[in-house]
Amino acid sequence: MAMDLLSAALADLRADAVVTGHFSLNAPWAIAKPAVEGAAFRTGFGGPFYIAVDGMEPLRVEVGDFVLLPHGHAHVLSSAPGVEPLPFDDLVARAGISARFDTPLRLSVGAAGSGPASELYTGIIFYREAARNPLFSVLPPLIHVRASDPAVGPRLADTLMAFIRESMACQPGWAVAAARLADVLFVQLLRAHLSSAISHTGWLRGLMDPQIGRAIAQLHRYPEREWTVESLAATAGMSRSRFSARFVELVEETPIGHLTAYRMYVASGALRDSRRRLIEIATSVGYASEKAFIRAFRRWSGMAPKQYARSVKDPYEAPKPASAGRGELTARAQA
Incomplete structure (x- = not known):
């Protein structure tokens, strides 16, 4: 797994x-x-x-x-x-x-x-x-x-x-x-x-745990689902309180916090495709409205989705620090 x-x-x-x-x-x-x-x-x-x-x-x-x-x-x-x-x-x-x-x-x-x-x-x-x-x-x-x-x-x-x-x-x-x-x-x-x-840290450490790892695998595979702590705990075969405590202990963030971060990562990749509508991207990661998605994305990235999409540059330009020229x-x- x-x-x-x-x-x-x-x-x-x-x-x-x-x-x-x-x-x-x-x-x-x-x-x-x-x-x-x-x-x-x-x-x-x-x-x-x-x-x-x-x-x-x-x-x-x-x-x-x-x-x-x-x-x-x-x-x-x-x-x-x-x-x-x-x-x-x-x-x-x-x-x-x-x-x-x-x-x-x-x-x-x-x-x-x-x-x-x-x-x-x-x-x-x-x-x-x-x-x-x-x-x-x-x-x-x-x-x-x-x-x-x-x-x-x-x-x-x-x-x-x-x-x-x-x-x-x-x-x-x-x-x-x-x-x-x-x-x-x-x-x-x-x-x-x-x-x-x-040893590992973060969600890799959680991944090595049979029960928490099962929940993480499902969360990553289906980020668009309406996950709750209860449903994730059921996937892991644990009680809600035991699952939450164990998840935070291993992953060092809450289950919903990890879910949100992963959804935003998936969305950031989808934003590269200018042909996809914003509501389509929002729905694909579990948000029913553009407004809710925009708020979540802004909290995660510091900018609105459309602004983020415009900031993605040509791959040969992306790594360039502001203070360095291409040769440097x-x-x-x-x-």
Whole structure:
């Protein structure tokens, strides 16, 4: 059931854009990477490396391991802890690289033969609705999937290598192919993480509970139904009071609060389709009137549905911070 719900949560999540990079690094080296608005992954060959997310201890990443930063947190990549990091923007400027959004970044750091060499492959996957996706909301800052973990099958490595080859070769149609492979890679990384993680938070934690998980699965599958705490408790086979207490304990929000948030997430995706009428979208997520839906959506997103729909930009523009130009975004994203 857990994996079925994972499929449902990711069914409408598609990569809007992908940027990639290949770094040839000779120790000692350290790179300070600022935060980006995307899900970042890193993997390396030739030698292990370390990654330190702000506020966390450095993590050693072995050859063939995968690191996923679902929220694009700022971090430092290095050959060893304690090496003074150089800002990524400075390294790109020194190399005289003119970053382009549609071209993978290739960067060399350190003189060949000066120390152990590492080959890093990096990527940023941009998801327009990641911030409001109920799955993303409960993922940790960093996910480390070890190549030696029994949950990691050969298909994950195969998908990664296919993604690397496709994105670095830049053959006609590579951007679309890389984005689709990134979707598969992302799902496989999450599946390995969920299979091996000892504990979860939020609704993933609730999902692991046989009774609460059954209610969450039904709520996600049929958000348009007139759910009440009583009907959800009946689905879970529990009393109303016991269900409410257990749901809040595990999911850390009320059942109706979770239902509302999930409905708004589904609606935000539907608003991308300009052909759909507002009342149709409202009805599809359980609201009988436009006014009630608009009030709920405004509380959730801070703006009216039509304003939200107009704010959705072209996928290649969506990740761009207000203070950064496209070239700067690309250089930062490909760190």
